[in-house]
Amino acid sequence: MATDKIREAFRQPWQSQLIRFTPYIAGALLLVILPAVMPSYVQSIWTRFLIFALFASSYDLIYGHTGLLSLGHAAYFGAGGYAVAAIMLHYNINSFWITLPLGIIMATIVSAGFGLLALRVSGMYFLLVTFAFGEALYAFTWNMPWLSTHGMQGIAGLPRPDLGIPGFTWNTISFYYFILVVFLICFFLVYRIMNSPFGHALRGIREGESRMRALGYNTWLYKYIAFIITGAFAGAAGVLFVYYNRFISPTHVGVATSFLPMIMVIIGGSGTLLGPVIGAFVIVFVEYFASLFTPERWPLILGAIFVAAIMYARGGISIHLTRLWKRLDYRYGSTKS
Amino acid sequence: MELLLPNLVNGISFGMILFLIAAGLSIVMGLMGIVNLAHGALYMVGAYVGWTIAVQWQLSFWLAVFVGGLGGALVGLLIERVFLRRLYKQPNEQVLLTYGFVYILSNLCIWVWGGYRRLQFTAPALYGSMDIAGMPFAKDRLVIIAIGIIIAVALWWLQDRTRVGAIVRAGMDDKETTTGLGINLNLVFTAVFILAAFIAGAAGVIGAQLLGAYSWLGTDILLYALIVVVVGGLGSVQGALLGGLIIGLIDTFGKALFPQFAMFTIYLAMIAILLAKPSGLLGRKT
Numbered sequence: 001m002a003t004d005k006i007r008e009a010f011r012q013p014w015q016s017q018l019i020r021f022t023p024y025i026a027g028a029l030l031l032v033i034l035p036a037v038m039p040s041y042v043q044s045i046w047t048r049f050l051i052f053a054l055f056a057s058s059y060d061l062i063y064g065h066t067g068l069l070s071l072g073h074a075a076y077f078g079a080g081g082y083a084v085a086a087i088m089l090h091y092n093i094n095s096f097w098i099t100l101p102l103g104i105i106m107a108t109i110v111s112a113g114f115g116l117l118a119l120r121v122s123g124m125y126f127l128l129v130t131f132a133f134g135e136a137l138y139a140f141t142w143n144m145p146w147l148s149t150h151g152m153q154g155i156a157g158l159p160r161p162d163l164g165i166p167g168f169t170w171n172t173i174s175f176y177y178f179i180l181v182v183f184l185i186c187f188f189l190v191y192r193i194m195n196s197p198f199g200h201a202l203r204g205i206r207e208g209e210s211r212m213r214a215l216g217y218n219t220w221l222y223k224y225i226a227f228i229i230t231g232a233f234a235g236a237a238g239v240l241f242v243y244y245n246r247f248i249s250p251t252h253v254g255v256a257t258s259f260l261p262m263i264m265v266i267i268g269g270s271g272t273l274l275g276p277v278i279g280a281f282v283i284v285f286v287e288y289f290a291s292l293f294t295p296e297r298w299p300l301i302l303g304a305i306f307v308a309a310i311m312y313a314r315g316g317i318s319i320h321l322t323r324l325w326k327r328l329d330y331r332y333g334s335t336k337s
Numbered sequence: 338m339e340l341l342l343p344n345l346v347n348g349i350s351f352g353m354i355l356f357l358i359a360a361g362l363s364i365v366m367g368l369m370g371i372v373n374l375a376h377g378a379l380y381m382v383g384a385y386v387g388w389t390i391a392v393q394w395q396l397s398f399w400l401a402v403f404v405g406g407l408g409g410a411l412v413g414l415l416i417e418r419v420f421l422r423r424l425y426k427q428p429n430e431q432v433l434l435t436y437g438f439v440y441i442l443s444n445l446c447i448w449v450w451g452g453y454r455r456l457q458f459t460a461p462a463l464y465g466s467m468d469i470a471g472m473p474f475a476k477d478r479l480v481i482i483a484i485g486i487i488i489a490v491a492l493w494w495l496q497d498r499t500r501v502g503a504i505v506r507a508g509m510d511d512k513e514t515t516t517g518l519g520i521n522l523n524l525v526f527t528a529v530f531i532l533a534a535f536i537a538g539a540a541g542v543i544g545a546q547l548l549g550a551y552s553w554l555g556t557d558i559l560l561y562a563l564i565v566v567v568v569g570g571l572g573s574v575q576g577a578l579l580g581g582l583i584i585g586l587i588d589t590f591g592k593a594l595f596p597q598f599a600m601f602t603i604y605l606a607m608i609a610i611l612l613a614k615p616s617g618l619l620g621r622k623t
């Protein structure tokens with residue numbers, strides 16, 4: 001089937017082919033080829049962008065698709081990150097194959113626990129409770145001496161993960177490609193979840209929960225599973241962040257970090273596949289330029305972007321990009337598709 | 338006994354501060370259907386303004402309370418009329434918007450007042466202690482408690498005994514019918530939001546005697562206020578008062594008795610309430 005489609009596509013005129021494959025070509029260019037020819041500090045920002053794109057995608061599962069506005073999303077990010085950082089610090093276990101699953105399991109446990117309590121309430125109470133839980137974990141990491149390197153808040157000086165490949169050494173670009181591979185796997189999983197019957201049921205709950213209940217869906221269970229899955233992906237992002245940043249502090253668990261995936265999803269467009277990625281791209285790069293010029297005014301700029309995005313660009317950037325692509329496809333592309 | 342009484346007074350006075358913030362938050366939540374996450378930031382603005390007037394300029398404490406309240410009300414007016422109003426009936430977007438203002442206001446406060454922490458102060462008029470039944474009590478704590486009680490009674494009277502309160506309660510229960518009866522609910526929204534912002538700003542000045550002022554105060558106090566609303570229940574003055582006192586006492590005694598777990602006692606209270614009665618102790622039925 002797939003090969004037939006590709007063969008069919010290649011038979012069409014070249015403009016239509018170009019437009020059909022433009023997003024994929026652009027994506028490959030931006031993610032695979034371009035970073036290789038960039039200076040290493042840009043590669044580093046690109047890595048950061050991918051990590052936050054995964055974080056924002058995980059948030060979009062719960063906010064954009066299920067319609068639950070959770071204010072404590074960094075809790076799972078931080079739980080995954082702290083689990084890995086603590087095991088690296090105290091037991092010197094650096095293997096990627098152990099630390100990543102461990103971080104994801106930790107984040108899943110935390111989100112399963114929080115979800116059990118937070119989903120007892122709905123509407124505005126859900127906001128309050130998720131916010132409070134995020135801050136509870138923040139207080140926990142702040143007050144546990146075990147979760148800090150001696151004499152400071154947070155765990156610093158962490159090594160890069162050990163992939164178990166003999167003779168392999170890290171540099172900026174190999175680390176970037178490593179993160180890219182993990183990101184693509186996770187992103188593919190998110191994509192499959194979104195387009196599964198489960199994902200459709202989640203969007204059904206977002207549009208009308210009582211209707212879904214009347215159709216015989218156990219909506220509580222759907223929401224709970226979505227809550228756990230989103231926590232697992234946020235945990236994966238947290239683990240990658242620890243590999244990347246080699247430092248984690250209570251700030252990465254608290255409200256300041258919870259805010260980031262929210263603004264990325266809003267800017268990019270919620271409930272879409274590309275939205276969170278585009279939002280993460282915008283925020284990470286604006287943050288970089290802001291840090292060059294006025295690092296101390298960055299929260300102000302972030303807040304202003306956020307307010308402006310909500311007031312004037314609620315659909316998000318990705319909506320406009322998709323529309324543009326569709327229009328081009330309609331004008332120059334084939335009518336068969 | 339030596340430990341119990343001062344902690345009791347401290348706990349109740351802290352609970353009163355929490356009540357002042359949570360009452361506005363809770364009524365706005367009940368009436369407008371949104372969580373104003375910038376409510377803590379309004380408190381912080383009030384605290385900084387009050388500190389400038391009472392400590393830096395050495396003016397009257399009561400003037401500081403009033404101007405701090407005005408500062409909060411002004412920012413609240415701006416947020417409600419210019420921004421929230423445009424997002425009518427989109428609760429998620431409204432909540433997210435107020436979250437953006439937490440960032441903007443915190444950073445503006447750092448810009449204007451600098452990043453260093455303002456310490457707790459006591460107004461010259463409130464120095465010293467007062468003997469009640471042979472026990473000395475700090476005067477400023479007693480004044481905080483008195484202000485809290487006065488405002489609680491005033492708000493309760495406004496809510497349950499006046500026409501305005503009846504309109505607000507009707508608005509919480511059924512917006513369409515209330516509007517259909519010829520009531521300009523938008524005006525009510527604005528008025529309630531500004532009153533809540535005023536009380537938050539004034540509470541900031543009063544509370545600065547216990548907490549001082551610092552740049553992440555807005556988030557800290559918002560967290561307490563949210564927990565108070567969860568415990569006390571949403572949409573009523575009584576619920577905010579009960580929740581505020583419970584959380585204030587639990588927090589103060591927790592810090593005195595088991596300092597290393599002090600951060601978690603309030604969360605335990607919240608979890609207990611969520612398990613036993615998710616709508617809060619005195620929540621309105623929804």
